[in-house]
Amino acid sequence: MPATTHYRPPPMHTNPPLLSVRDLVVKYRVKGGRGGLLTAVNGVSFDIHAGSIFGLVGESGSGKTSLAHSIMQLVQPCAGEVLFHGENLAHMKQASLQKTRRNIQLVFQDPLASLSPRRSIAQTLIEPLDHFRIDVAGRRHARACRALETVGLEPDVLQRFPHELSSGQRQRVALARALLPEPELIIADEAVSSLDVSVQARIIELILDLRQKRGIAFLFIAHDLAVIQQLADRVGVMYLGKMIEIAPAHRLFRQAAHPYTRALLEAVPVPDPAHANPVVLQGEPPSALTPPAGCVFHTRCPQVMEQCRVLEPLDSQINDPGAKNTAHHVWCHLWKE
Amino acid sequence: MKSPRTLTLSTVFANDPFEPGPKGSRAWYKLRQDKSFVLGLAIVAIFLFLTLAVFFGWLGQGWSVASGGRWEPVSVNHWLGTNLLGQDIFQRAVFSLRTAFEIGLVVSLLSTLLGALLGALAGWYNGEPGRTWVDGGILWFMGVLDSIPFYLFVAAVAYALQGWPWAMHIAMVATFWTTTGRLIRAEAMRIKSREFVLSARAIGLPAPLILFRHVLPNTLHILLVQATISFVAAIKTEVILSFLGLGVQDSVSWGLMLAESTQEVLAGHFNNFLAASLMLFMLLLGFNLLADALQDAFDPRQASL
């Protein structure tokens, strides 16, 4: 009998959040054709508290990967700020930025592409240790072995090359590499999306274990709501560069407020033939180059109203919790206060 | 009933999960089965051996000595006869091997290296806000070099640096590197967006380190093929330069022999011409076979199912 978990609301955090994103805007210049600016992230705000898992959901074109990259300062945001322990990452000096880089680690979707093909696993794992000057040079190899053990791999993997491992093993190496600097936050961008279902289950178990034993916070980005439900304490839903709903996980899956979230929940294919999958959402998502005016979702919304075409919805908080991290926010005219 | 017919399918796993050894071993596996590779390698190996023999002084040392009469026929003393000045054709042809390899190696290694470095820099800084001038500048420079008619430019540089033994080499390196440069630039741009590079940037590794450790090693397949091709191109260019009188000065090369032989052929003596052109043909054939086989073996486009 598989274990079932009753939802408990996450502990009330009165401490300030670990990571705070405020009104982040990320734009790219589009080459060729008529050119122009692509607004990948259009004013997104959310918080992640230490030791919690924040699930970020969105389909392709929602801007979630650009968000992850801009948090890591791989791409400079055009506006807004990213605060880590209250400090703005964009204004940090080199030394503090380096320390922050140690504390936030990234795991990507494609395990084969995220490991350097011509370097052995040992070289790949020791690279962050050397770069961040963690521990004494002589002990770094042992650390790498221990990291492999934590993710359930044998030390003999160290001599192998990425193409010699299965995708599940590679993804575990990527996780081991992310663990080595002992970060406080790991950003996992579609980290399990390209894995087989049984391997995915193993990585999910691993992430939960890491959160429990080491208190590492996760920003878990995915398009699969079922996977998100396995992991997240708090969930944010993005559409076309905007955050349209943020809620504690148990509330999102029980009482989703935004029509898009509801449509997403209905569209997830259920491994149960008796369950009919209604096609709720018609049409194609609009191009991110020319986003719709007003609410970005209004062109496909089954409950669209006149004001949705013109006015951008503002943040509404629809419950009344004690702590900030159990608040349920939605950006929708249906829920205007 | 007919027996079941067998079809064939191409290699199944593009990402073979448990292939032992570094990635190169799959390419070598393919290479070993490629007949043209084996043939090319054999030819080049023989020539290399002969070159070493010349280098160590066992063969071809008498290339400048007028040891016989004019236009002597093939004999035991002169395996391929003698030329206009009574020099032994065989000795000259074999010594020219050393010249050929020297030019080929120097030009191919230096031009490939230069192309790799500048190409990687250009590709890396392409699209980087604030630093696009690096890419722009290198591209502009490549464009300028490429727009000058090739032999004209090589000849002009060789002429200007005349007298200096390395004039010809410099001229060739200066023009050959752009091809490699463009290829590496394109590949660097492709590799730059791959996630293992993003990982390196995410932990804050500086750009030169990422280029040398992560980007360039993944372009080795291109560099190997380019080096082979430019080796061949260098030798062929030397032939033309020799015809223009801008080739080797105090040595002998096939180009020089061919240039000399134009007059001899008119007088009905073909040995010089045949010796030089046959040797040239064989060496270039060997290297071309190698280059083709290497290109096929490292072709990343394997059909996957």
Place this chain on the structure above:
Amino acid sequence: MSRTVLSVRNLSVSVQTGLGLARVVDRLSFSLRDGEVLGLVGESGCGKSITAAALMGLVPSPAGIVTADQIMLGDKNLVQLDEAGLRRVRGSEISMIFQEPLTALDPVFSIGSQLSVVIRRHRGENRHQARRSSVEMLERVGMADAHRIMQSYPHQLSGGMRQRVMIAMAMACRPRVLIADEPTTALDVTTQAQVLEQLSELGQSFGTAILLITHDLGVVAQACDRALIMYCGRIVEEAPVEALFTAPTHPYTAGLLAAVPRISSSQVQRVQAIPGLVPHPAALPDGCHFADRCPRADSQCRTLTPRMQAVDGQKSIHRHACHHPLSSPSHAH
């Protein structure tokens, strides 16, 4: 009992890998019936995509060997056809759509010209007729602005639209069998539902049987009538979809179902991983390939290869290859 439109007996594919000759498909036998949607389900490396390619006789090139007793499409045995014969059959009687339509469509030709070419080749229509048929097909697959799509190029369309174009091209000649290799894997979840519905609706009205290859059990539940579960080149269970999900008999099927995360509005069920690793195809263990990972395996499983047999009382509808099958309704939920 409806007619069998595709019958495969003892299909095997071997390829040379770095570790030796690997049997990636091992004596596969199954039948596809008229008008049904049959799912071929398995994780990566199980051999499902290679099976599809082998059925189409695709991509000949050294390193692989395909053998089969028969691949009967109606009354033609595909195994006995030469390349010319196969070309005639491909597209008109048996066609295929792939996972990533961006690479399957030629980027320098418009949708209209690519679609028309297919129609003209197999239906022998002239240019004008073919264009009209193309527009019809595009409307048939649910494209609202068919005329504009005809003029567009592949890169101008979204993933879902490209996939629908692929379906239009594959179905234009009303083939008897359509092989769909992971058609929705690269699509968003909201588009996936649309495309799957389109596919089954077309199959129904054109009378085309569909072999749907996927790793996603949700897709199987939504779109398939019957399913074959593959592991390491072999079919381990074959059943109508309801039976497969409510009462799977093979431990691997049960393991897969337990590993799939399901959205729940109340209690979250933790997914359970299947222990162990998939063996390398060149180093497959004797007997049942799943034995090392199976909680019910014993010494018999490691020496004797289980053969496909009917689950008791089900005649030949529900079959499995297992020495110790699960007999009671699965505890997977």
